Amino acid sequence: MDLMVLGQNAEEEEQAGGGCSAGSCGSTDDQVDLLPEHIREKVHNHPCYSEKAHHYFARMHVAVAPACNIQCHYCNRKYDCANESRPGVVSELLTPEQAVKKTMAVAANIPQMTVLGIAGPGDPLANPERTFHTFHTFRELSEKAPDIKLCVSTNGLALPAAVDELAKHNIDHVTITINCVDPEVGAKIYPWIFWNNRRIRGKKAAKILIDQQQKGLEMLVERGILVKVNSVLIPGVNDEHLQEVSRIVKSKGAFLHNVMPLISEAEHGTFYGIMGQRGPTPEELTTLQDACSGDMNMMRHCRQCRADAVGLLGEDRGDEFTMDKIEMMDIDYAEAMVKRAKVHEAIAKTLAADEAAANSDIQVAVDSRPVLMAVATSGSGVINQHFGHAREFLVYEASPAGVRFISHRKADQYCIGDDTCGEKESALTTTIRSLQGCEVVLCSKIGFEPWDELEKAGIQPNGEHAMEAIEEAVAAVYQEMAEAGKLDSTAVAAAA
């Protein structure tokens, strides 16, 4: 199977006129050369790497590793960390045996689940005991369920010491959260670390952490283990600095850089939340991702999912798989694997077909301005969600070069049912605000009231492309706009 997920191959590049029309790559045309064939092969059905695949494949996390060895200003250990995919201590903590059982139960029931992540609640490598739990889970799973990819996320402090053990297991990739390479910047993000049996503060602490992260990255790359780097974009702290981070981690061999916006709601009780540190605007995020993408594969569809979440990115079916429910399930994994293989194959076909279709050419004047469009979808790569049911929108950019995925925007669900719509006024307003910068909203259906409100806000609702493939529909609407003369450089006013 020759699936192109992270970049585009030369042929498609030609068809698309050099831009990215597949929507699967984060950015311009620098992607393919950067991703060797064996890596592309490895990541094609990984929802966290591939914008395309995340419409179809699912991931899950299990919480087996509490205890952390550092403090990040964006984290409150008690609650699920919104920035890193990390569960809080209130999540259901599992023994390695339970984690294995849960993973297999989910895999049998959700055949689309291809990836298991271990990400906390603290740091999975924080201390020998936790590391042991993490590895025990990995060992069991690679024997019993070889069709599940395993990955681990770490802050990097204890990474160098764990690399050899990691290499023994069938680990698909390691994610290191690297927010800085300069202790000066680091001291504003990490107040302290626990290192060699002492608490160390300030710049000294940040320097040790940075050194360990970089060393861990180098060691993993040496051993041929894929490394993804996550960074949290913190305005006024590391925003400019992240370009340098991107450049350095790429030169050391990380294959993907995921810049995520800081989430710092006061009610999460994090230091940043309480102190009033703001998160970036969608524009700031996109600008930085664009700036970094010249250097590296950028990942733009990350949902910062709950770390014990189960399901497609953006959905959580965790409630169906609590430990007491799992104890009741009787799983024949051999049988499940056969079913899973069939489902995976079917998805691969769909993806390949999409790929072929996605490059429907856009015929507009080369100087037409780009347009952002928001899409309501519940998965499978088609426009299949009611505007009022959408909890998030995917934002695509259409330009003469083609259609590309930009980001996702969270929205308040203003209508969940007939009698629960009390708050809809304000929720609709917030949703509309979250769509700022978009000129069109594509959804399966939409009510009269939101239609009016959207139009008033200068956003054109569109329900005509229900059940159509996203990229094609976006391209078609862009084409219509061009024909209606809405794309001339003089008509920019509406977008600004």
Place this chain on the structure above:
Amino acid sequence: MSLSIIESCVNCWACLPVCPSNAIYEASPHFLIDAAKCTECEGDHATPQCASICPIEGAILDHLGEALNPPGSLTGIPPEKMDEAMAEIQAR
């Protein structure tokens, strides 16, 4: 002599595996230190391990009831500098 954990503990598990005396145990509503086992890390480490990794100011007390991590010691911002720090952060 022994340290103790009080109700502001968030049950984050950090202290439990680093205790050289196995004195810390999971309990409800929060983790506790077995006073009979706690050595204050004397002989094993220069500083009490639990108090050196705990992320919550004031959650661990010494035998006199004093917080080992008083307000401001973990955020790095002394209480009197709080307003200043907040203004600086909000200007970002």
